[in-house]
Amino acid sequence: MLGFLVGEALRDLRRAGRVAISAIVLITLSLAALGGFWLVSSNLGRAVAQWRDRVRIVVYLKREPSAPEAVLGRVRAIPGVSGVTYIAKADALRALKQVLGKDASVVDHLPANPLPASLEVTPSATAATPEGARDLVGRLAALPEADEVAGSADWIERLSQWQRLLATIGLGVGAVLAVAAILTVTTATTLILHARRHETEIMRLVGAPESAIRLPLLLQGMMQGLAGAVLASIALMAGYSLVAPRLEPLVNLTLGIPDLEFFSPFGILTLLGAGTLLGGLGGWLARARREP
């Protein structure tokens, strides 16, 4: 019976012709837009998560402490501190030389080491937000040894806001296109209903169960949706294969993530499910509107 119903649905799709193709194209566009924004947003999300882990607050000290362990102990006791590392003046100079690379010899001409000793503080997860980081900076600045405290999580939050904005735009554009896709599937199904009115009449006359009359309509909508979702997935995959290798060096440099990730198998399944659902909804709406 299921084979028959699927066969009828396929026959209906052929009947709908260009309208069915339009519906499939619209579903493809809506899911490709939704998926595209989703991809950008999820990669930005990865960057945000990574940078949150990397937030450091640096406390520059007035002078090199004679007993760094005592200072470290007091800093560790401050709420919001997950870890702390002491960087002596000599270590700071060594790090500077490393950064300068072949120009490191410039440092040798300095009369004395101008760099201060410092404490590199890793905030706990709760303190890695703009407010948490500001509070922590205030507490660290109150240390008698502290000369200056640098660091905040503001820019990470700005990145996070961009990520949320992109996700919202993606949802908005995707939703508008999805509504258009549903309406097109509804139109295609309405045409199919008209084209199959003789079959429907015969089916009712011979006492066919309602499921046999209605399911092909729902199925052809779902098939349109699934076809659109498969095409959208292929388009996204092709776009990713083309764009990712070119963008990755830039992304690595600006966002600090080594590569751009594509959807997981679960993500692709979600996309296919969403397409099938959109198409099914269109088919169901037409059926609900036109069936006597």
Next chain:
Amino acid sequence: MIEVHRVSKVYSVGPVKVPALREVSFRVSKGEFVVLSGASGAGKTTLLRLLYRDDRPSEGDIEVLGHELVPMRRSQVATLRRSIGIVFQDAKLLPVRTVYENIAFVLRVLGAPRRELTARVFDALRVVGLSSRAQAYPAQLSQGEAQRAALARAIVRRPPLLLADEPTGNLDDAMAAEIVDVLKDIGAGGTTIVLATHQARLARALHRRTITLDGGRVVKDEG
């Protein structure tokens, strides 16, 4: 098999009430072949539509195959119709399907196993004498052949009751006689048949019980 008791049907056309049937009563026993006769507009089609529960009477009761049709819910109509074969003046064949597919379609929608299709379809085609035209499309059939294909579709489920609404209405005398012969063969197999026709000569030639309608009333029930 069929019991029609004081059935009236009135159609409303805006404020105007048009009576189609008035106090119609009759019984049809199992295996009977009954002709519903009358001029166009006498109420034959309306009466047949009430018998397969395509409409409800305005008044009266109808019982078909043990089902009370007036209180019947829509969901129960399908069950009733699975026991009734229906044939119309226009054969109502699906133009994009062959004769075989038209008949098999009915079996498929009712969930018949695929392995039984061919045998059952050809059984029905044999009864109506159309086995050689199984792969023809409706457009390639004569009107008589199309009507025989419609008859095959109606009997393929071996229903105990066959309702035929002017099946010979579009046919010349020779073709009409062929259809009547097929109907007689089906009736001889034990199927109860109600045949509606406006062709008085055909009704007389059948030599079967004839219920004559005029203006929505039963004016004669003889034979």
